[in-house]
Amino acid sequence: MLIALSSAKGAPGVTTTGLALTLSWPRGVVLAELDPAGGDVLAGYGRAQLTAGGLADLEFVARRGQMAGQLDAHLLQLDAAGRARLLPGLADPATARHVDWERLATVLASMEDGAVDVVADCGRLRAEHFPHAVVRRAAAVVVVTGSTLRAVRAAAQAVAEFREEGSGLAPHPGAVAAIVIGPGEPYGEREIADALGVPVVGVLPRDPRAAAVLGDGAPAGRLFTQSALLRAARSVAVRLVEFAEAHEGRLTPPPATRSAPETTVGGGRGR
């Protein structure tokens, strides 16, 4: 099941949210960093401990028609158990124009015969080379927003754009939902759902300490998994899976083989 996360102007937090959800996902999952502006996780949560080909190298082998079989080799483990993995994003945003998002979307939407989910960080809507094709193939399209008037206004525009008939964005209008970071600044979950006209599948607290671990690779410490952000992410992940499952059915998983990835980032720290 492919789930696309995106943000609107003026509401940062999509990468942190994607990582928090991935680490909290109730089953096997891959965080695919598809932001055309570049990937952040290796330099942040991964603490620059590893270099990896990720999306750019995958794109290179895909030109020789080998993408589906090569995907596993480009994934890094995000946790000790290998349940959460990462497809690192582009190191150089200038290469985004070369990525065949359509081909990638097809592979991600049917990953490992549907045995794992893919959470795609698509970055900001309307960015140049935005991965429209990935959003179109997603079982759920989630706009990540804050709760200020400015953020909610921008999110409402993004939602309208995703839901617009014939826009070629969301697979269908009902697949669009929102996640709110920092509710009550001043708007609450219900007000935001009303303003956007889509369900809010969850809210995440502002938790600068946990966000610094996820975004900047700050030491996790023993209490990281019990942080307010990670605890909330666990229930949001479950609700998001339920929402996406209700909208799935358009994805046609071809058979795929699985091999264990060999490298780990961020895994085991404080977990």
Ligand SMILES: Nc1ncnc2c1ncn2[C@@H]1O[C@H](COP(=O)(O)OP(=O)(O)OP(=O)(O)O)[C@@H](O)[C@H]1O
């Ligand atoms: N729940 C949160 N609580 C506190 N701070 C947060 C939270 N989520 C994100 N942040 C902070 O907001 C900033 C931007 O976050 P992030 O990198 O996730 O945003 P983004 O939308 O992916 O941005 P970009 O457009 O650069 O990719 C970071 O400093 C991050 O730590």
Ligand SMILES: [Mg+2]
């Ligand atoms: Mg980001």
